[in-house]
Every structure is written in C-alpha cells, then in structure tokens.
Amino acid sequence: MRLFDLIPAQFRIAAAASLLVLLATGSAALAWTVQGWRCGQQLERQARLHSDTLKELSLAAATQQRKEQDKRFALEQRLQSKDETHYKELTDEQNKQARLRDRLATADLRLSVVLATTDATSGCSVPTTTSTGRVVHGPARAQLDRTHAQRIIGITDAGDQGLIALRACQAYAKDVSAQK
Template sequence: MRLVDLIPAQFRIASIALLLVVLAAGSAALAWTVQGWRCGEQLERQARLHSDTLKELSLASAALQRNEQDKRFALEQRLQNKDEIHHKELIDEQTKQARLRDRLATDDLRLSVILAATDTTGSCSVPATTAAGSMVHGTTRAQLDPAHAQRIIGITDTGDQGLIALRACQAYAKEVSTPK
C-alpha cells in the first residue's frame, strides 16, 4: 500500500497541492536564507572596506593637519625672530639718537650746514679772509642753533623709526606670502 492510497479521494488533490506548496515554500525559504547569508557577507565586506577607507582618510587628514601645524609653527618662529631683530634695531637706533641728542645738548657736538657759494668770480674754495687761529680751508659752513639741531635730530629719529617699521612690515609680508 502506498501513502497516497491512505488519503481519502476527495482530499488527494488538495494534499498533493499542499505538498507542492510546502516544497515550493521550503525551497524558497532555503534560497532566501542562502541569499541572505551571501548578501550579509557582501555587506560585511563592504562595511569593512568602508571602515578601512575612513581610517586611511582620517590618518591622511591627521598627517596633513600635523604638517600644516608644523609649517605654521615654523612661520611663527621665523616671524618672532624677525620681530626680535627689528625690535633690537629700533632700540639700538633710539639709543643712538638719544646719545646724539645728549651730545648736542651738552655742546659736545655741533651740527653745521654747508652754505651756498656766494663767490661768483672764481671757483676757489679758499676763503678771502681767514679767522684768527684757523687754518681750515674748504666749503663755508654755518653751525646750527642747538634747539634747531635738536628738532632736526627728532625728525630724523622719527624717520629712522619709520624706516625700521617699514622694513619690519616688508619682511613680515614677504615671509607670510612666500611659500616654504
């Protein structure tokens, strides 16, 4: 006796159909599970590749940032050194100007200017009259009043400070704009 003979005749077609549906559903479930495993493995591989790529990118970014920070630090150091040099030049110039003002104030030093030649007859630089006890020949000079000399020194001091500041600004601009 066969198994099909045990099923009543009115239910045989339904049971065969049910058996075919169970077989189809089982094979579909099995195929679905296998596909899930395969897709899961692919997704896992892709996730691993993605995380590795992100790790490499973050390491490259960190190295680039470290490199830029090193460049910035080197630039700051160079600028600080240049600033110290220009500050020293400025202090030295101010000290020199102060000494010059002190020498002018104590009459240790007198400023003089060359006078325009008034002799139109000849080109001799020897004066027509000589001062008593003086053997100096050459262009005629006039000594400046100490107050005027102090003002001239103040003007040149301001000009010197301006030139030093200008050199410092130019060095800063050159240092910042020149790629290293």
C-alpha cells in the same frame, strides 16, 4: 501499503497540494536564508572596504593638516625672529638718537652746516685768515643752535623709525606671499 493510500480520496488532492506548497515554501525559505548569508557577506565586505577607505582618507587628511600646521609654525617662527630683529633695530636706532639728543643738549656735540660762499677767491681750501679754534681746512661752516639741532634730530629719528617699520612690513609681506 503506502502512506499516500492511507489518506482518504477526497483529501488526497489537498494533501498533494499542501505537500507541494510545503516543498515550495521550504525551498523558498532555504533560498532566502542562503541569499541572506551571501548578501550579509557582501555587505560586510563593503562595510570593511568603506571603513578602510575612510581610515586612509582620515590619515591622509591628518597628514595634510599636520604638514600645514608645520608650515604655519615655521612661518610664525620666521616672522617672530624677523619681528625681533626689526624691534632690535628700532630700539638701537632710538637709543642712538637719544644719545645724540643728549650730546646736543649738553653741548658735547654741535651740528654745523656748510655755508654757501659767493666769494670769487673761495676756490682755495686754505682760509685766508687764521683761526685759533680749528685746524681743518675746508669750506666755511656755521654751527646750529641747540634747539634747531634737536628738532632736526627729532625729524630724522621719525624718518629712521618709519624706514625700519617699512622694512619690517615689506619683509612680512614677502614671507607671507612666499608661503602661498
């Protein structure tokens, strides 16, 4: 006797149908589980590839950022050294002008200018009259008053400072534009 013969006749169709439904549901569940495993493996592989790609991109970005920081640091160092050079030039020029003003104030040094001569005999570089104060032969010169000489030195000092500042600005602009 078979197991199928033990089921009453009115329930045999229902039992066969439920057996078929159970078989279909079991195979679907098994297929669902297998597909889940496969999809999980694919998602895991994609996630790994994605994380590897992100890691490479972050390393490349960090390297690029480090290069840019190094460039910026080098530029800052060059600009600082040039700034120190220009500051030294400026202070040297200011010290030189201060010494010149001090020498003018103490009458240690006198500024003089060449006089324009309209004399027809002035083509000769030897003076016609002898002077006791100088041995240099040349055009006649007039000494400037101390206050006027100091004003002239002040004007040239401002001009020198302006030229030094202009050179510093030009060097800065040249360095910055060379980096771009």
